[in-house]
Amino acid sequence: MKLIIFIWFLLGISACVAWGQRPPSHTVRVTAIPSHMQPNRRTSWITFLTAPSGSPVHSIGSDHGVLNLGSLSYFPRADVNDVEILRQKDSFIVSTRFGVRIDLPNDHGAGTATVSAFLLSSDPLASVWVDGVRLSTTPGIIGRQVSYGAITEHVLKIAVPISMPAAQLLDSIGIIVTPD
Amino acid sequence: MGSELHYQSGDCLNGEVNNMKNKAILLAELFTGLFLIPGLASAQGQTSSATLTITAQVQSSISLVFTTDTNGVVLTGSGTNVATLNFGSVSQFISPPSKVTETIGATSFTVSTPFDIRVDKSNVTSANYALTAEVQTADSVNTWMIDTFPLTIVPAAATSLTVTGVYGTDVVHRLFLTIPFSAGASVISNSINFVATAN
Numbered sequence: 001m002k003l004i005i006f007i008w009f010l011l012g013i014s015a016c017v018a019w020g021q022r023p024p025s026h027t028v029r030v031t032a033i034p035s036h037m038q039p040n041r042r043t044s045w046i047t048f049l050t051a052p053s054g055s056p057v058h059s060i061g062s063d064h065g066v067l068n069l070g071s072l073s074y075f076p077r078a079d080v081n082d083v084e085i086l087r088q089k090d091s092f093i094v095s096t097r098f099g100v101r102i103d104l105p106n107d108h109g110a111g112t113a114t115v116s117a118f119l120l121s122s123d124p125l126a127s128v129w130v131d132g133v134r135l136s137t138t139p140g141i142i143g144r145q146v147s148y149g150a151i152t153e154h155v156l157k158i159a160v161p162i163s164m165p166a167a168q169l170l171d172s173i174g175i176i177v178t179p180d
Numbered sequence: 181m182g183s184e185l186h187y188q189s190g191d192c193l194n195g196e197v198n199n200m201k202n203k204a205i206l207l208a209e210l211f212t213g214l215f216l217i218p219g220l221a222s223a224q225g226q227t228s229s230a231t232l233t234i235t236a237q238v239q240s241s242i243s244l245v246f247t248t249d250t251n252g253v254v255l256t257g258s259g260t261n262v263a264t265l266n267f268g269s270v271s272q273f274i275s276p277p278s279k280v281t282e283t284i285g286a287t288s289f290t291v292s293t294p295f296d297i298r299v300d301k302s303n304v305t306s307a308n309y310a311l312t313a314e315v316q317t318a319d320s321v322n323t324w325m326i327d328t329f330p331l332t333i334v335p336a337a338a339t340s341l342t343v344t345g346v347y348g349t350d351v352v353h354r355l356f357l358t359i360p361f362s363a364g365a366s367v368i369s370n371s372i373n374f375v376a377t378a379n
């Protein structure tokens with residue numbers, strides 16, 4: 001009985017300490033947040049950029065970018081948006097580049113961070129890689145010791161099976177930045 | 181969960197001494213966990229996240245390529261959609277070149293050779309394809325034919341070769357060129373445009 005009371009006492013202390021770590025104001029994200037993403041205190045800003053010879057990236061507000069690959073086909077035409085297409089037997093792989101910059105508020109530019117990526121949503125028939133890491137709903141590291149303020153270039157690859165019907169392709173990639 | 185298992189196991193098997201020992205283990209694990217909880221909360225609080233949306237329009241497409249047939253003359257540009265088929269030097273009275281078949285008629289002779297056409301599809305729900313062909317330059321002397329179909333000449337409507345072409349395989353076709361005996365010696369050259377359409 002004493003043991004149980006003691007455990008509840010310790011749990012209470014722990015809960016109070018953890019509560020103290022919460023941000024002073026609530027932040028509600030519009031996008032779906034998987035279980036491994038917690039509403040958190042903003043410590044850095046993530047900006048998506050168009051890479052040289054990469055498909056155009058449009059920034060939509062803070063921490064949200066749209067990468068437009070244009071029209072894609074197994075037998076490509078001339079109007080692709082700076083996309084490389086590699087034909088395989090049963091699929092074609094679309095490849096392009098995009099840039100990411102991580103900034104700290106108040107010009108605190110020192111330090112590095114680890115960058116991870118995961119799939120928020122994707123076409124079930126298509127596979128997505130960033131820098132050779134096949135993405136899933138579990139974050140995978142795509143950058144280590146990334147300096148704040150520096151632009152890192154990443155390679156996006158999407159495998160589109162030829163059996164997939166012609167349609168709009170819409171994937172969402174989540175990026176997580178964790179300070180080192 | 182691990183702590184709970186330790187406790188129950190000791191309680192059932194070894195009596196009071198083990199019971200106390202397991203309580204100690206439980207407390208140690210509990211302390212460890214409690215120290216970790218604020219640390220985890222702190223690490224999670226420092227992450228930032230962003231979303232990159234990727235859009236593209238996947239379009240259906242089909243492709244037509246010519247390939248050299250095993251029994252046909254070698255195509256220049258085999259494996260592409262622009263190829264050249266050269267019969268070589270042909271005559272009524274000399275043997276035809278290798279892999280060229282010659283038949284002599286009453287007023288003309290015909291040379292022929294097989295070649296392959298392969299049509300592939302991607303991101304399209306089509307069971308088969310239709311194939312047409314058409315001579316591009318007017319020729320009032322010679323006659324052009326593929327398989328059993330005399331070819332039309334632009335601007336007439338193209339000749340239908342098949343409406344049930346099979347995707348993904350080399351389909352053998354044979355080009356026939358009929359030259360009248362009355363024609364003078366010359367270089368015969370023309371272009372045939374093939375069009376595959378997904379059904």
